[in-house]
Amino acid sequence: MNMKILSPLSKPDEVTPLVEAGAEEFYAGVLDTAWRKKYTNVGSINRREWSVSNLESYDDLDRVVRTAHKLGAKVYPPMNALYSAHQYESLNRNLEEMRKIPVDALIVADPGLLLTLKETGWDREIHISTGCTTFNHRTALFYSEFGATRIVIPRHQNITEMVRLAKSIDFMEKECFIFNSGCKNIDGFCTYHHGANEILHKGSYKLPKKLGLDYAFLKTLRRLPQCMAKKIARFCNLKSDSACLLNYKVTPHILKDWTPAQAGKAKKWLESTFNIYSGLDPCGVCAIPDLVEAGLVSIKIVGRENPTYKKVMDVKFLRRMLDLWEKNDMSRTEYKQEAKKAYKEVYDAPCQEWCYYPETSFERTLSGKDR
């Protein structure tokens, strides 16, 4: 089975250009007015809390699914938040809306929702969200008991771990992240509130996001020399919505043994990781040969909130790299060289080795071969 490209989507009119760019699967969430009125965007029904990341209605989702199906693509909406008891009434209402639309699968994180789907005879596929933190095959076995057919493998594994895990889960489909969103925390174990800036800073936060200015800013940073980009990112006091991207003041506390000089180095390093630059979009295309070999069925691009042109650019780049590896008889070394060249050409900035799977090595191969 060929590996598919799973693209984010937040507007119905994005389907056609993204399919043309090479996407074969989509994920798109709905955050409707009724849900938002009670729980706001911060208590979103899925794991993207920013308004701009979501479709506004189930009518929009219906349009997305019908267009995608006409073009031969599949759609997997996420209902992958974690729901408290009082939310079940609203959740069931949303689920009823979802049933009326011929979506291909639902992405789920809450075992309570998995039980609901099982009890109410959900007749489409179920994908286990990265929120379920499936870091080992026994966790996958646990979720397979709910009838789930695909696992979204969490980030934060090096390529050796990722491949070992994927090979040990031979009873389900596997999907992994490949592009964008460089959060240092584990999605399913991070309990910070996201989307709070929409409430706390309202228009001053929402408008730039809606206009895609935050991505434009990152794009500009990427083109600058690294030392300058880091300085700008560190000293420009942006009120990032993600707690992991704020430029914190860091104070070290030595517990034992360390010298003040060591603590000073550690403080400097830690400060360098907390700023908007540390959220520059990571890329995993160099790992494609390993991921293909490990049997992953789909690679997922993050960024439902990104502007359409960025989504299209990402899909096109991945399509090109996937085709390059799958349709050519080339060595991993050659592939890596081509990937770096293509990256510079597409993003107008050199690859900065900001890797999703940093251990990717082209001298070492899993099969022991360079192809």
Place this chain on the structure above:
Amino acid sequence: MEYAAFISNIENIDRIKNDGFPSDLIPDSWKENTLSFNRLYFGQEFCEKLIPSTNDIGKALDFAQNNNMEFTFLTPFVTEDGLEKWEKILEYMHGMKPGAEVVINDMGIFHLIRERFPDFKRVLGRLLTKQKRGPRILRMKGKVPDETIEHFQRFNADAPKLAGFYKNLGFTRIELDNTLQGISRDNETPASLYFPYIYVSTTRMCLTNQCDDRKESMRAIFPCKKECRQIHFTIEHGEIPIPVTIAGNTQFIYNDRLPESPDNLHIDRLVYEPCVPV
């Protein structure tokens, strides 16, 4: 009320002798019986690499026995590699204390325990009870509907359907943090409340790991030298209303103000952390 003391590093065992009981932090509504620790929590929730040695486990078990304390063993989330290593530790624990209480923070570890060590008493750990713990909630109060705050005071493990499911899986207790927004519960499954350190987030790209010898901004999973046992950090920013502690791969905030009444929340165990549990 049961009073437990929690350490994850055996070197901190001296900090939980009974003269370390935090009487001044505990309101009268929480005080019952003798004000001393009657249970020891030992183990690891966040990092599979901080595996206690069998020697350390032996010391912790001896300490509990010599001080008439019950014993609870904590386990972390694990990769494939970690699963193999922690299986061996669980085997050892099973040999030393069959039927021990084990806090589970990974459904893979649950799957393993159900299959291989079914007599362990199962407790749903704080990585799985899924409270929202971020400090920005303090800024949102008054700016969001009451339903939103109420939602964040609750969590999925207490929703009736899921609570019943976990009960059927043999979980007899759930572990909670003393979140800044407060806690609201209807489910009567007994709960433990951890205080004063609340876990907020964790990672495998440990920021402490090799932190005195890193290239700027480089991110990856590096070999561990247990730097977390030598240095911690506080991080502060105007957007976050209280300081955050980075200890090892995990971020914590501090809240020593306990809820008014433990009974209304079905909390019958207080888990005191004399230091951040890494």
